[in-house]
Amino acid sequence: MLRSAPLLVAALLLGACHRSPAADTLEQRLVFAANGSYDAQADQRDRIAGGLRRVVWTTHPPLDAAAMTITYDGDSRAQAWDLVIQQPKFSAQDAAGAGARTVTTPQGVGLRPAASSGLKDVLVLQSGAGLHLLTRGYAAQREPALLNAFR
Numbered sequence: 203m204l205r206s207a208p209l210l211v212a213a214l215l216l217g218a219c220h221r222s223p224a225a226d227t228l229e230q231r232l233v234f235a236a237n238g239s240y241d242a243q244a245d246q247r248d249r250i251a252g253g254l255r256r257v258v259w260t261t262h263p264p265l266d267a268a269a270m271t272i273t274y275d276g277d278s279r280a281q282a283w284d285l286v287i288q289q290p291k292f293s294a295q296d297a298a299g300a301g302a303r304t305v306t307t308p309q310g311v312g313l314r315p316a317a318s319s320g321l322k323d324v325l326v327l328q329s330g331a332g333l334h335l336l337t338r339g340y341a342a343q344r345e346p347a348l349l350n351a352f353r
Contacts, residue, residue, distance in 0.1 A: 228292060229299055231265055232335065233320045236272060236283050240264035253277060266291040267332075275343065282339035288332045297333055298326045305351040309334075312351055325351050
């Protein structure tokens, strides 16, 4: 038993020192949520019409918010997704990050993250008490009126 104690202590220390990459920045957590890294902890996963899928978090959203819903193209999730975040504890500017530029859309003013961002192909919109983030690919397929914001 005493021989294995140092190994146990080393394992505990390594576990305590390890930080999940998902917890590093808001930008990374948004990208991870969009790409499916948190789907296992979702409350609901559905296939919906037109080849779309939906993942919903209500009890333990992966971001600091009341709830989250992502709708995505089942064949190209990384390129075509729409994320709605209800009552986030962060702003649209926080989500868009430093260097984001303001754009005008039919749904109001939005933000486009900087070209160096992991969210560079995303539009961030304030939506009531929530946020709405969507990719250029999703806009092209489902919300073409928003495409001008990506120019």
